[in-house]
Amino acid sequence: MFLFDAVAKSSVLYCKGHSGYYSCTKCKQKGIYINDRVCFPDLVSEPRTNECFLSLNENNNFLSGVSILGDIPNINFVSDIPLDYMHLICLGVVKRLVVQTWAFGPIPHKLCARDFNKISLNLESLKQFIPSDFARVPRGLSESKRWKATEFRQFLLYSGPVVLKNVLPPTKYFHFLSLHVAIVILINKKHCDTYLDYAEQLLEHFVKSTKIIYGTHYLSHNFHNLLHIVDDVRKHGCLDKFSNFSSENYLYYIKKLIRKPSDVLEQIIKRIGEIEKHISSPKNCNLSDKNNFEMGNPHNDGVLVNNCGGPQYKTAKFIDFSISINKKDCCCVLKNNIIITAENFAFCSSTNEFVVVGRCFETVQDFYDQPCNSSNFGIFFVKNLSDLNYWPIKYIKNKLIKLPYTDGFVVLPLLHHDE
Ligand SMILES: [Zn+2]
Structure with a gap:
């Protein structure tokens, strides 16, 4: 496959740039000019074919030359050049909503000062809870014009649904949630296997609702291409397999x-x-098996329960993630779906194995139930920690991001992978 942003794509393929009337490389819809930009109001249009890209005569509205990539045998210009979700969604659709609409957009969609501050404070308060797997912590809306692509991704997948809840009007909140759920599905192989058609319907619903809530002029090149991205996932795998993040x-x-x-x-x-x-040996060679783990940061003053003792550790490292006893890296889900916070790692003499000492959340419920139940994706609202207990470390299934919300926390699995 070839990965481009919209600008590089038009210069390599000699097709119209993202502001052109015929800028869609996936379909033949002609855009219309509304409010200083080209928009694509139709939800259905005739798909483009590979032949369109190879024949200059037929496409004088679309192509201005024939790309040198055509010299490579068996390239399909429509399906082998996937859309890039980093530019299209994170820096396109999500930025348009957060920065150019809610934070700094025109009335009536611009947030009032009270809600702007509320969301900003919410974001700032999450800083200390963002796991060390993330390179950046959330910044307030006043800095949103300078947010990087990874910050928009963090907002879409993890923090946005939490900080916007009960601040954004319900219609706009559920509209945003439909994009969140669709991308949660498209970024994860397991969810793609089960819910791909559903994600496609959600994106159609999102685009249709954008027109109703914000107006036809929102259906720019980026919003329009949400209608095509699931076809790319069908061909190339989940979004991280063909994203410009990597x-x-x-x-x-x-x-x-x-x-x-x-x-x-x-x-x-x-x-x-x-x-x-x-390079003589690959990184993490001892952790090649998903069930393997390594203990790290030994100490001797952790909390202990019956049958547990030294050696004690502050960290357990797995192939995809590390769990530590600090506030931001301590939450995980076990193979029996119990959600726990780790307070120590120790050795259990009666079972002769390493255990995680901690507490489990006794109240676990859906965080949202529209457009579907968040529990489908391992996203929950949790509260009420139990008494101290212990579980074998090998029971740990996945790391969770734990963000404070009202009198408890919202927990979400780590979904994206940069490598
Ligand atoms: Zn199109």
């Missing part, structure tokens, strides 16, 4: 290999060759 991380890595301005490509190839030669 390719941009790799670009950053490549940039750091360059030491002088000349012979850039030669330098990169030489450095990568040197690095590959010196």
Whole structure:
């Protein structure tokens, strides 16, 4: 596949840029000009075919030349060039809603000062709860014009549903939740296997409702392409398999290999060759099995229960995540679906195995039930911690993000993967 943002795509494929009347590379809908931008109000339109990209005559409205990529055999210009959700959704649709509508948009959709401050304070208060897996912590709406793509992703998948609840009017909140649920599904392989058609219906509903709630002029290139992205997931796998998040991380890595301005490509190839030669064993070689774990940060003053004693540790590291006894990295779900917070890792002499000492949440319920129950995706509202207890470490299934909400917490599984 080839990954582009909209600007690079039009310059490599010689197709119309994202502001053009025929800018959709997936369908033949002609945009209309409303409020200084091109919009695509129709939900259904004739799909584009690979032949469209290869024949200049037929497409004088769409193409201005024939791309050199056509020289590579068996490329399908429609399906092998997937849409990039980092630009399209995080920096496109979510930014449009958060920054250009709620925070700084025109009346009547702009938030009043009270709600603007409430959401900002909510976001700021989450800082200390964001697990160390995230490079960034939430910032208030006043800084939202400078949010990075990863901050919009964090808002869409994790913090947004929590900080907007009971602040945004219900219609707008449930509209946002339908996008949240659709992307929660599309980003995770397991959910894609079960709920892909449902995600497609949700995105159609989201686009249709955008027109009703915010107006036809919102259906720009980015909003329109939500109608096509599920086809790309069908062909290429879940969103992280073809997102620019991973390719941009790799670009950053490549940039750091360059030491002088000349012979850039030669330098990169030489450095990568040197690095590959010196890597003798892959990272996390001891954790190749999903059930394996490593103990870290030994200590001797943790909380203990009957049958448990030293050695004690503050961290248990698994192949995909680490659980620690600090506030932001302590929450996890066990294989029997009990949700716990870890307070210590110790050794149990009666069963001869490492255990996690902690407490489980006794009240576990759906955090939202529209457009469907959040429990389908392992997202819950939890409260009421039990007395101290212990469970074998091998029972730990997944790390959870635990965000405070009213008198309890909303817990959400870590969904995105950058690698
Ligand atoms: Zn289209």
